[in-house]
Amino acid sequence: AARPMLTDREVRSTLGSFGFSGDSVDKVCDVLSGGEKIRLAFARILVNPPNFLLLDEPTTHLDMAACEALQNALADYEGTLVIVSHDVEFVRNVATSIIAMTPPGITRYAGDYDYYKEKSAAMALAALSRLEAPRKETPAAGKKASRHERAEKVRQTAAQRRPLQQKMAAAEKRLDILHADQAAVLETLSSQAAGTDFAQLNQRLAALQKDIAETERAWEDAAEKLQELA
Known part of the structure; x- marks a missing residue:
């Protein structure tokens, strides 16, 4: 269900958590920087969040305050969240399970970072340890290895x-x-x-x-x- 219409105070509070305060609240989108547009997009999404979020490097172009605001918002998010990120601290603070994709295959770890x-x-x-442990000799072509x-x-x-x-x-x-x-x-x-x-x-x-x-x-x-x- 759609979230009820927000009051002006709630709108300013939400924008403030993503670094928009004072006159910046009244800026038109066309004059926003790339980083500001990203912060605004997150604010809009989290006002009325969907059931599933897929975020690819979400902290790119965000300063520390905006990263913390995003972490706090995602901590309250009740849907399914999939994040692709190289930001170790962000992953450590947000992720509840890890999927590691490596040459041997894909492994899921049922815990945080x-x-x-x-x-x-x-x-x-x-x-x-297995490499350093002595190995039992096995016959090869009917003979033990020399x-x-x-x-x-x-x-x-x-x-x-x-x-x-x-x-x-x-x-x-x-x-x-x-x-x-x-x-x-x-x-x-x-x-x-x-x-x-x-x-x-x-x-x-x-x-x-x-x-x-x-x-x-x-x-x-x-x-x-x-x-x-x-």
């Missing part, structure tokens, strides 16, 4: 594993640095200190979020390849 990271890391460690063949196979597998393990370790170290930088930027933004260049900080935050997403993908790619070697 942190649950997904924990489970995918556990799967990678399990794969690594000692030389077994040694060569172990050497090749170890040579394939080593760069993947190094890549995962490097990604983990970089993620620690990036998350620390992100926390520092968020703390500065939340302080609302006079003279703060919020536009520059929001750009820095967006760059960090992109870097975090790319580094996590690199870690996941290496983990998946380790699993394939098991």
